[in-house]
Amino acid sequence: xxxxxxxxxxxxxxSVVKNGSTRHGKQNYKCRDCGxxxxxNPQWQRASERAQxxxxxxxxxxxxxxxxxxIARVLKVSERCLQRYVNHKYENVPLQVEIQPKPKRRxxxxxxxLWSFVDEKGNKQWVWLATVYCxxxxx
Numbered sequence: 640x641x642x643x644x645x646x647x648x649x650x651x652x653x654s655v656v657k658n659g660s661t662r663h664g665k666q667n668y669k670c671r672d673c674g675x676x677x678x679x680n681p682q683w684q685r686a687s688e689r690a691q692x693x694x695x696x697x698x699x700x701x702x703x704x705x706x707x708x709x710i711a712r713v714l715k716v717s718e719r720c721l722q723r724y725v726n727h728k729y730e731n732v733p734l735q736v737e738i739q740p741k742p743k744r745r746x747x748x749x750x751x752x753l754w755s756f757v758d759e760k761g762n763k764q765w766v767w768l769a770t771v772y773c774x775x776x777x778x
Contacts, residue, residue: 644668645679701725746771 646653647670658669658676665678693714700710707725711718749770757764 645677647673647675648677649673649675697721697724 644653644655644657645668647655647668650670650673652670652672654671655668656671658667661667661678665680667676667678669676697710697714700713707718707721711721714721751768751770752765753768754763754765756762
């Protein structure tokens with residue numbers, strides 16, 4: 640009984656041959672026309688093949704400072720693909736940040752001092768206390 644072999648997902652050719660197995664035990668195929676290797680039902684999918692809500696979830700997980708390996712397991716994408724996505728996002732971040740000037744304000748500092756003995760009567764220590772008050776000046 641002949642086996643039905645899948646068609647190549649890249650060039651849609653039916654000229655494919657078995658090419659070993661993956662580390663997960665799935666059958667690996669190789670296309671004779673384009674030479675690419677593929678698995679019929681891959682465990683890992685590219686992030687680009689996912690829906691927009693997956694990208695939204697990915698963005699939220701990255702903001703939570705979760706390790707990339709954990710995010711890859713949750714979203715079922717490869718760490719390599721996830722790293723490329725993060726690198727692409729990083730390239731789009733502007734290198735120069737615009738700084739907003741702070742409003743001018745009046746600064747008042749009130750100082751006070753006291754001394755006390757520590758451990759014994761001969762060990763006199765000074766303590767300085769500073770209180771800072773800031774007032775915004777409107778123009």
